[in-house]
Amino acid sequence: MKTCIGIALAVLALAAPASAGLLVAPTRLVLEDGTRHGEFILVNKGEQTERYRISLEGRRMGPDGRLQQAPTPGEGDLFAHELIRFAPRVVVLPPEEPQMVRILVRSPGDLPVGEYRSHLVFRQIPEAPPAAPEIGAEKKGLKVRITPIFGVSVPIIVRHGKLRGEGALSQPELLAGENEPLLRVRLSREGNRSLFGDFAVIHETPGAEPRELGRANNVALYTPNRERPVEIPLQALEGPLPRRGRLRVEFRDAESDESELIAESALALPNP
Secondary structure, three states: OHHHHHHHHHHHHHHOOEEOOEEEEOOOEEEOOOOOEEEEEEEEOOOOOEEEEEEEEOEEEOOOOOEEEOOOOOOOOOOOHHHEEEEOOEEEEOEOOOEEEEEEEOOOOOOOOEEEEEEEEEEEOOOOOOOOOOOOOOOOOOOOOOOOOOEEEEEEEEEEOOOOEEEEEEEEEEEEOOOOEEEEEEEEEEEOOOEEEEEEEEEEOOOOOOEEEEEEEEEEEOOOOOEEEEEEEOOOOOOOOOOOOEEEEEEEEOOOOOOOEEEEEEEEOOOO
16 A cells, blocks of 8 residues: 555656645546556645545536536436445645545446546635624625635546547647647547547658657547547757658557557648
8 A cells, every 4th residue: 555655646746637736646547347446646735734525527528628517418428426436525635645535436237338437526625714793893895705716627437348449640730829839630539438648749851860849648538529639739859840841640548558559640841
């Protein structure tokens, strides 16, 4: 157990989503067929003790690739609410002290084959507001107290049965971003499982070593969505972006240790 916590803490600062000082690892929990247990590690990076309420919620990926709240399942959605149990439901986090949230999967014997997904949401519980003034106290005007509530959402994916997922890239194009140029590409999916991978944009030209110009890691295309756009910021290593050769876009599997290539595409650059 200490080993697991140590490994999680070692990658928290680099890989975990954060909100108001809360770090969570892993960033995504995938429970393959037959796996019944999982865990998350929480760390409060703030300077004072905080409380968080934990709940399961549905999320749906929109056409632009952004996740949206989904109180009820839509067409093709397979939520994992009924399959997942977790504890605790409220955590008190002193600064820098790790807390574990345990996940248990209970799958009925007649569960249809598929990939089920729900999101574990950690919402900060705000401090109680100050006591109201006594009756008869002088009123100097209306005062509104706004208390922001911070939260982190991480997906839990339960896979049941034999699943497959295949990807393809299409329609690569260069765009002018606000601060830097972008390469936009369309990621599409076939099969009954989500895709998770890392994008790399590599410049290739005859007589020169290939060089990486852009990267976007941990990109997801969730079921039931079939496609989504992905925008990758481009930053030349030295000097301006190239105008000759081609830009090759790779999408590699983030779930495999070998980073297997899922799909690739290329965009020819116009000669100056």
